[in-house]
Amino acid sequence: MPVEIKPYPLEFTVAFTAYFILCIVLGIWAERRTTSLKEFFVMGGTAGSVAMGLSYMATQYSMSTFMGVPGYVYAIGWAGLAISCVNAGLGLMVPGLLVGRKVLSLGRKLGFLTMTDYLAHRYHSNLLRGIIALLTLIYIVPYMGAQCIGAGVIVNTFTGAPYWVGVLFMAGLVTVYSALGGVRGVVWTDILQAIMMMFTAVVLCAAAVSYAGGFEKINAWLLQNRPGALSMPGEPWKTMTYPYYASQVLLWTFFTIGQPQLFTRFLFLKNQRALARAMIWGGIGFFISSFFVYIAGLSAAPVFKLSTAELDWVNPLIASYALPPIVGSVMMSGLMAAGMSTIDSTLIVTTGAVSRDIYQQILRPNASDSSVLALSRVAAVVIGAVAFIFALMRPALIFTIILFVFGGMGVLVPAIVLGLYWKRATREGALASVIIGEIVLIFLTSPPAELKPAVASILMGGHPLLLSSLIALIVMVVVSYATKPTPREILSQYFPE
Amino acid sequence: MSSTEYPPKPWLVVPKEGWKRAWYLILFIYYVIPLWPDVPFFVWQKYIPGPYGIPIFVWTYAIYQIVGLILLAIFISYAKKRGMFSEGVDE
Structure with a gap:
């Protein structure tokens, strides 16, 4: 089976344009309700359980979940599914119970709008505020750039348009709806994107299994050609060992507490009960998205022979070969949604680092909320432009950048x-x-x-x-x-x- | 303010209430099971085909996650009844 993706520019452009228009409409709609700084950064503290749970999942799961990890599962076998095992139960429960409940109450009492607000107040230090704002910019802007890299490559592959067109599309769209609607725009589009991600995961899984002839044929092929892929710790990379599994559990549950784009979600919530229910909604989202999309990765093994450098392409290949062009295009929108739902939240966080943490709290303590709100919108556009330039430079592989960023904030x-x-x-x-x-x-x-x-x-x-x-x-x-x-x-x- | 007013508490995040401790222990044990080297939970070391040709441990992945979600839902429901998620309680 060839590994070249079959391009279908017309269907791809139609599906993407429809999806992007929907996001812009949500951004404009949210903009009408975003009249204060508190609205812009924490949605006025009015988010319910569904919005919180799905938005949290959509933000934590990025393009790497839909492209990088399925490729990893393709490479090591069924053992790779272990990565998905803990997030359903623990992905939101650990941060929610450990810090979410307290942060929600403190945020309301003390008026926190960002993670840095909390740390600077608790440790009564503007120096700490400055350092963390700087770290946020250093680590998170490349994170946004990494998501745009995926978009550039996908658009290039499916339409033949230059790489920068996809990057510009992704960075531009997210910047517009985030700058307009602030966090409300981000959360509303996150819900749409979370639904897209779950739908994409299930359809890609069904398509991959069906295209490969069913589970029995897939496993028979694996038994004959790659028997190690049917057991732990996987083959040819024997990576799913107990220490590795334990380290993944800690990374994707406990250490997400340090990610500002996830931490600030606890400030959006309307009350404690919404947090409780959000853990279930988030868990359902985590389970459906990761479990099915990872199965899709390995199911493609009998039909697509990929080198290590091509592993990220397993899901686009499934969309390209196993589905009609228009459905495949919608699936690719789902992959892009995974990246967009991460970038928009990180854009708001980095905007907060500039306008709230550095400008309002350090440089101009007397600045009015309305001037900071205006600055926030300008900062969002500038940061979006920097992420665009970063993605054009492509300094490293997507997953390498994401792991680096994750550690820095952790x-x-x-x-x-x-x-x-x-x-x-x-x-x-x-x-x-x-x-x-x-x-x-x-x-x-x-x-x-x-x-x-x-x-x-x-x-x-x-x-x-x-x-x-x-x-x-x-x-x-x-x-x-x-x-x-x-x-x-x-x-x-x-x-x- | 002397340091004796702030004694070291390595158990800082362990709740005082018995019911909460019991629930945290249940959830902890549940999620530690796969890490127990002598109890290879979803880690059966050889391929055992299950229903629809899907390996048994893939079924176990799915069931494990769903049971984890159900456990979480029961915990949250119980915790809500005990007032854990009421405003101003245990914050």
């Missing part, structure tokens, strides 16, 4: 969690934890060539974030004990007597 988790649970956590402890954690993470991610074997043996196959966070946690505890406790007037707001 280092904040000790400061976030201890701030909520440990009275003794101090400003100096948080600052030291964040700074040293980031330095250690960068060192472990890109060690000097002569130290690479030593670092690899220390990490034992785990993500560098795990060790970096452990060190950040130890630093935070030691420095907190060595420094003056947080003033009572601040603590009393977090730990009422």
